[in-house]
Amino acid sequence: MVGLFVAHGGPALGPPMTTVIADNRRTLIRAMPWVFVLIWSTGFVVARFGMPHAPPLTFLSIRYALSLLCFGVWIRVARVAWPRERVQWAHLAVVGVLIHAGYLGGVWASVKAGIGAGTVALLVGLQPVLTALWMSSRANPAGDARARVSLQQWLGLALGLGGLTLVVWHKLGGGEVTHRNLALAVFALFSITIGTLYQKRFVARCDVRSAGAIQLFAALVVSAPLALLETAPVVWDPQMIGAMAWSVLALTLGGSSLLYLLIQRGAATAVASLMYLVPPCTAALAWLLFDEAFTWSMALGMLLTATGVALVVRTPVRGS
Secondary structure, eight states: OHHHHHHTTOOOSSSOHHHHHHHHHHHHHHHHHHHHHHHHHTHHHHHHHHGGGSOHHHHHHHHHHHHHHHHHHHHHHHTOOOOSSHHHHHHHHHHHIIIIIIIIHHHHHHHHTTBOHHHHHHHHTTHHHHHHHHHHHTSBTTTBOTTOOOHHHHHHHHHHHHHHHHHHGGGTTOBOOOHHHHHHHHHHHHHHHHHHHHHHHHOOOOOHHHHHHHHHHHHHHHHHHHHTTOOSOOOOOHHHHHHHHHIIIIIIIIIIHHHHHHHHHSOHHHHHHGGGGHHHHHHHHHHHHHOOOOOHHHHHHHHHHHHHHHHHHHSOOOOO
16 A cells, blocks of 8 residues: 555655765764864773773773774674785885874873873864875875875964963963873874775775774784883772773774775875864863863864864865
8 A cells, every 4th residue: 555655646755765864974974073173082081091090001901902802702602704815914014103103102291201181182183184194295296186285284283283372272281291100191192093094005994893803913912022111000090990891992993984084085194183172072071070260262273173174174085
């Protein structure tokens, strides 16, 4: 009866299932950048709760090992395919060392060494600018516009950097800047920048779960020997356990996987510009969770940052 009614011009019961699935897929893809920013911003909470109870590289090594275990179970249950070519394993390992061991290790170690959180945020926030400079330098002068950064994107990057500065301005000068902790922060900046560009250039599409496992194994191989040099003990109190659980389940399995997918799908400059949104979102979380000061200049900075990222992301994709 329903089939006859529809066939004779009556109202259908709803859109075809394939259309619903496609719409849901597009919605999820559009939501990915904002979910990533929100999850990645909680790294501040993890550091706030976990760093006093464990040395940075020891904490990260445990995080990598537990995340690797979770990915292993997930891969086995879901029967996920591994990359077939050995060269792809090598490329994924390089990305893992750069983005996990290099970036996270550099940030955590620099903060533990005494540099202010605002200073680190501002330094690491230069990633979108470095990415844009690299993409521009690689553009084909003969007219290939795919790798070029447009004027609108440069404006967005400038606004984003200005907004980021306003957000972290009140924290600048906190802590003591030394040659050691500054070098660690700069090392983290170059690690995340090179890691993002390297993945976009060399890593072929593969399942995010097997890719994540390979990256984490490589990061663990690099980080664990360095962690053995740390002498401070690990104190497994409730804050430490909670920070580790969130770090594994949300930040690594969730945030890092989303970052991998975003780099895989998007233009390098646009993906990097999302990092501008992390400090403003972190500031909002600190205000909500820890009652940290929230000023009008920070609110203005958030507005400028969001506007800048919108200009970069909404520009037609040219980077790759």
